[in-house]
Amino acid sequence: MPVGELHARPMRINFGPSHPATHGTVRIVLDLDGEKILNADVQVGYLHRGFEKECESGHYYQNIPYTDRLNYSSAMLNNVGYCLAVEKLFGIKTPPRCEFIRVIAGEIARITDHMLCVGAMGLELAAMTPFLYLLEGRELALDLLDALCGARITTNYIRVGGVWADLPEGFAPFCRERLDRIAGLVDDAHRMLTDNPIFRQRLEGTGYLPAEELIAYGVTGPLLRAGGVALDLRRVQPYLVYGELDFDVPVGEHSDNYDRYLVRLEEIRQSRRMVLQCLERIPDGPVNADDPRIRWPRKGKVFNRMEELIDQFKLVTEGDLAPAGEVYAAVEGANGEVGFYIVSDGSGRPYKCRCRAPSFSNMQPLARMITGRMLADIVPTFDLINMIGGECDR
Amino acid sequence: MHDDENQATPGEPSPLLRKVLARLGQQVLEHRAWRGDDRIHVDRRQIVEVCLALRDDPELCFDLLVDVTAVDYMGQPDGFRRPVEIWDRNRAMVRRGPLSRHQVAMPERGPLPRFAVVYHLLSTRFFHRLRLKCRVPEDDPTLPTVTTVWPGANWLERETYDLYGIRFQGHPDLRRIYLDESFVGHPLRKDYGKRDEQPVQPLHGPAANEPRRPH
Amino acid sequence: MPVGVIKVARPAPTLAQRRPWLALLVGLWVATRHFFQSAFLFARGRQNFTVHFPEQRFLQPPAMRGMPVLVRMSNGKERCVACGLCEWACPTSCITIFPAETADGVERYPEVFDIDMSRCMFCGLCEEACPEEAIVMSRQVEIACYSRRGSLWHKEDLLVPRDQLQTRLDYLHRHYDA
Numbered sequence: 058m059p060v061g062e063l064h065a066r067p068m069r070i071n072f073g074p075s076h077p078a079t080h081g082t083v084r085i086v087l088d089l090d091g092e093k094i095l096n097a098d099v100q101v102g103y104l105h106r107g108f109e110k111e112c113e114s115g116h117y118y119q120n121i122p123y124t125d126r127l128n129y130s131s132a133m134l135n136n137v138g139y140c141l142a143v144e145k146l147f148g149i150k151t152p153p154r155c156e157f158i159r160v161i162a163g164e165i166a167r168i169t170d171h172m173l174c175v176g177a178m179g180l181e182l183a184a185m186t187p188f189l190y191l192l193e194g195r196e197l198a199l200d201l202l203d204a205l206c207g208a209r210i211t212t213n214y215i216r217v218g219g220v221w222a223d224l225p226e227g228f229a230p231f232c233r234e235r236l237d238r239i240a241g242l243v244d245d246a247h248r249m250l251t252d253n254p255i256f257r258q259r260l261e262g263t264g265y266l267p268a269e270e271l272i273a274y275g276v277t278g279p280l281l282r283a284g285g286v287a288l289d290l291r292r293v294q295p296y297l298v299y300g301e302l303d304f305d306v307p308v309g310e311h312s313d314n315y316d317r318y319l320v321r322l323e324e325i326r327q328s329r330r331m332v333l334q335c336l337e338r339i340p341d342g343p344v345n346a347d348d349p350r351i352r353w354p355r356k357g358k359v360f361n362r363m364e365e366l367i368d369q370f371k372l373v374t375e376g377d378l379a380p381a382g383e384v385y386a387a388v389e390g391a392n393g394e395v396g397f398y399i400v401s402d403g404s405g406r407p408y409k410c411r412c413r414a415p416s417f418s419n420m421q422p423l424a425r426m427i428t429g430r431m432l433a434d435i436v437p438t439f440d441l442i443n444m445i446g447g448e449c450d451r
Numbered sequence: 452m453h454d455d456e457n458q459a460t461p462g463e464p465s466p467l468l469r470k471v472l473a474r475l476g477q478q479v480l481e482h483r484a485w486r487g488d489d490r491i492h493v494d495r496r497q498i499v500e501v502c503l504a505l506r507d508d509p510e511l512c513f514d515l516l517v518d519v520t521a522v523d524y525m526g527q528p529d530g531f532r533r534p535v536e537i538w539d540r541n542r543a544m545v546r547r548g549p550l551s552r553h554q555v556a557m558p559e560r561g562p563l564p565r566f567a568v569v570y571h572l573l574s575t576r577f578f579h580r581l582r583l584k585c586r587v588p589e590d591d592p593t594l595p596t597v598t599t600v601w602p603g604a605n606w607l608e609r610e611t612y613d614l615y616g617i618r619f620q621g622h623p624d625l626r627r628i629y630l631d632e633s634f635v636g637h638p639l640r641k642d643y644g645k646r647d648e649q650p651v652q653p654l655h656g657p658a659a660n661e662p663r664r665p666h
Numbered sequence: 667m668p669v670g671v672i673k674v675a676r677p678a679p680t681l682a683q684r685r686p687w688l689a690l691l692v693g694l695w696v697a698t699r700h701f702f703q704s705a706f707l708f709a710r711g712r713q714n715f716t717v718h719f720p721e722q723r724f725l726q727p728p729a730m731r732g733m734p735v736l737v738r739m740s741n742g743k744e745r746c747v748a749c750g751l752c753e754w755a756c757p758t759s760c761i762t763i764f765p766a767e768t769a770d771g772v773e774r775y776p777e778v779f780d781i782d783m784s785r786c787m788f789c790g791l792c793e794e795a796c797p798e799e800a801i802v803m804s805r806q807v808e809i810a811c812y813s814r815r816g817s818l819w820h821k822e823d824l825l826v827p828r829d830q831l832q833t834r835l836d837y838l839h840r841h842y843d844a
Contacts, residue, residue, distance in 0.1 A: 100628075101628065101629070102628055102629035102630065105629040105630070107638065107645075109614075109639060110638060110639055110645055111645070113645075114645055115757055118755075118791070119755065119757040119791065120757070121789075122757055122787055122789035122791070123757065145486055145487070146486070148486060186693065186696075186697055190700070200727075203727055203729070203730070204727040204729060205729065206729060206731075207727065207729035207730050207731035207790070207803070208731050208788065211787065211788065211789070213789045213790060213791075221790075221794075222729065222841045223841060225727065225728065225729060245696050245700070248692060248696050249692065249693045249696055251677060252677060252689060252692070253689045253692075253693070254686045254689055255686070255689075270602075272514050272515050272575055273514070273601055273602050273603060274601075274602055274603040275515055275516050275517060275601065275603030275604075275607075276603075277515075283674075286575060287671045288515075288575050288578075292671075293578040294578060304670075305670040305671065305672040306670070306671045306672070307671075307672050307673075307674045308671055308672070308673055308674070309673070309674050309676075310673060311676070315676065316674060316676070319674035319675075319676065320674055323672070323674050353794065356799070356838070357839075359797045360797070360798075360799070366797055369751070369795070369797050370749075370751065370797070373751050373754055373755050373795045374751070374754050382485055382486065383485075383488075383490075383582075384485075384486050384488055385488055385518075385571055385580070385582060387517075394517065394573075396517060396518060396571070398518065398520065398569065398571065400522055408522075409522050409523075411518070411520045413517060413518040413571070417606065417607075417610075418517075418603060418606075418607075420606075421602075421603055421605065421606050422603075450629060
């Protein structure tokens, strides 16, 4: 019914900032005609903490814990991205064992992120049970990260030129057992959701945006792959050891929410494949690059020898003195390309440390996706964008 | 430091840079390939033409704008050839560079323009990357917008405006994106102290409508 | 190894699309199976997942990073020599140290060693920077308090005898002496 016939005016409502269905703090100002969205203004920034300003006053190693807080549902991938950027700045090559460990840790983090995204979306579409299964699976994956680095969410595990510690004893069988249980739980969620008529009706065709427009908006990650563009940095610009692994990049073709859901579910399975292959092939050897500019000396030597003690003091207080210059390095995060652009002036602190956050770019076309659609379509669209407040607002 | 970017000789341009130079010609003021990253400098008045050329050229096809940001080179007159100090009025001194330790000095104004706006481009067909930089002076921090080339530049330019105060001419909706509209100043500029605070604006009473000022 | 690109298969509308009660049956079947699995594990004395927290504790891995504490040696003194490296390495500057000298004028010790637990983010960089193995991450995470003042931990609160930290120290020795 057109506006005006019943003397109706468009109604302006607030969706957020604290709405049960916006699990990132975001505010969408909507102009509604009945249930139809006439106009949407997406406002972000409620979680802005000044990540970049903070990084400018911290040494390179001190900023690693801050990167945990960007995308806090897959913190490990941010650690990897930041450390790869700093290593690129220094021109360091990391040993192979370290790269395998990074892939294992990063893929487990990706599993947790996708499970949280799909589970929370189910929950907000009133599918409570798969949420419980997926969160249980996520806990199992977080136990793996816990065994690896001692913390579930804020990992702070990857170091410049290496990782903090080697894999713990008995990690491979533990990991295989956990991944099998996770696969079972994902299959259960898949059984309950994928074929469910109500679920399909709410996802099929909603949030549609053609791939060309997604590219123009700078969208990356599962959102773009659901539109049929196989842009996965692990495939097109293999970093770490992704070039040696055997995996598939899932793409959709309809570019709607249902394909995004299917792509995420398939990526969980592909990540599991990658972790299993890495556990098979992981070589022995050191886990840290032997570069005196960045490598903190071994503790056993710090306690007993003068030179290493002096090194320790120099590295902690002055930081790792980087060559002046600027680099950009990107990894495939759970939501898209996580890039770090670091400008160095030759001191131990970055002159500028910019995080290219996928959530920020992915949130931009949200207004386009929901304008002209129904109010209830916002929730699945927003959830499958998987906007993480910490990453979007930094 | 023998391998830093200023001391490395420009050398042969990479294959991608050669294509870019062939396409853009005189519009490229400077180019450099370092650590596998290709970077070109262009004039800020020509940014839209350059971006259109880079996007539409069939051999380059930079159709995905990855990132827009800015760098504040305050008091870095010649790049980073010598250690410099950054003035921070809260902490008196942020030590920069390995040589100096305790001197306190306001940075001098360099001969080069203060800001640089940085665009990162990616091609979804050839998967190559390019970094595009253009210098923006302090007294006239304006730049034509590239939202006409990539609509995704909208929020990224708003963010750059919010945090650096660089105005993008022709931008459809140049508002602050992270900070409140009543925020004074641009926090990622180097002369904005890390611990500067702004008073919370009272919601009621006579002072409610007065603009906030940093103390 | 070439990386393949697969198209996610959108399942053709099955019978369940036309008969929604079939989807209900599928869901009920999955949920019932989970119920009996959990009940079976519960009967065997092994909870599937839930931990009844204050009575039961979850199993902490050796790598567990809890709150940072100071090591107390067998003579009752702290091991810390107040060199200030942890203070320097801490990203959030939550550590405050005032050093002092012992009576014989040779050794240093921290007269004040405060950690502001409301700012600490348990990142473990202090432990990594410490050249004396004097500050380590314990397994203690229950540090809730009723006031902000209570989240400021002083040296006396932070000192923990060395033998209580043996798990963590063993873990560190395995990795640090490589």
